[in-house]
Amino acid sequence: MTDAPLPAELLLDRDAPDDLRRDLVSALEGLGVHTARVRRAVDHRGAAEIPWIMLASLPLQAFLSGLGAEAVKDSYTALKDVVRRSARTTDPAAPATSAPRPLVLQDRRTGLRVVLEPGLPGEAYDQLLGLDLADFREGPLHYDREQGRWRSELDEAAAG
Template identity: 35%
Template sequence: MTEPTPMTARVYFGAETTEEQRDALSRGLSELGLDARARLVKTVRSEQLTWLVLVVLPLSGFLGSLGQSLAQDAYGAVKRVVAGALGRSEDASVPEPQRPLLLEDTRSATRIVLEADLPDAAYRQLFQLDLAGSEGRTLTFDRVRNRWH
């Protein structure tokens, strides 16, 4: 019997990411059952990316299968992977504004902004999102209303 083929995620790292951050995310995605195809994105002249990492994958299918396989701790697993990817380097001499990790669904083109300090409620709700109803939108977590919008 053959094992199922893992889903593929295209991962785009901003030029400022450290090797430690890239390794942490690649390893974490692999542990979550994804085949991560990573690429470093160079900035052009004075342009700066608004995100640190962009992960493009069949998000609905991934969240559904991850939620079933990991049951209660699915949100915790995703939170740990995001924390590893957005972790700050110990030798960062000048603090910079923290840029997020974006998840983009290949089917609906919906983007989800994951910040390093999102509360547990945001990760729990992530598995309940209706991406088809948010086609082409960018969803962020509203900390006041405690929900994605």
Template identity: 40%
Template structure:
């Protein structure tokens, strides 16, 4: 039987993140069947980029489907733990710690993973329907307990 090609995932890390700090996240993604490549975030970023400690570029729907159907609960917990490990890094600007951005490589939508996301946000991410969004970034609204795009809401979408 021929090997099924593994989908690439890129994790770009801020230079302040020591090598290997993303290992837990890489392991969780590898368990889900992805080939993970770590790179440094570009030093010069355009206006379309958000300031982040890390940028994870992944076919998000495929990952969430895999996480929902094939991965055990502990593997998804491993993914959450890997993200939280990166987010716990001391912030360059303590007043505004940089988030981790998850970018869906299919739609280009960016999901902002803040340092203090509750477990319910991670659980809601597992069932997030990206087709309901036109623009990003998408962030967690703790008051309404849902993922949302402020841009879509401003445009009346």
């Protein structure tokens, strides 16, 4: 993907199983990312936080730009599989109606977050590869299935 591995930090929810962590680290390594630090999150989050299962902080634009290379096709498929599997990872104490928790990619420099929800269609991942993060000021970015595009509702509200 790149000449030098992209550095990343991985923050896991306390409920994320070790096999999911290992698979995500493996998929990221196959995509040219060196996970320098993996740690568990504290139990408390603010009300405005995204209820993620895993948060990967890395140079996001460089990461997304490199995903289109044919050489990383299998690792990219493995990453999508980790996102899909995260839907089955739930807190046993959580109500049955609680939504699956996504994998979140966060740009190390800007803090912009991209939410990879389980069950995203292939076109969402295809669009993600060509997404120019400079087009967004605030996040999080979510894929809008009805509109068929990635969007930041906060950016849209600010533009008025």
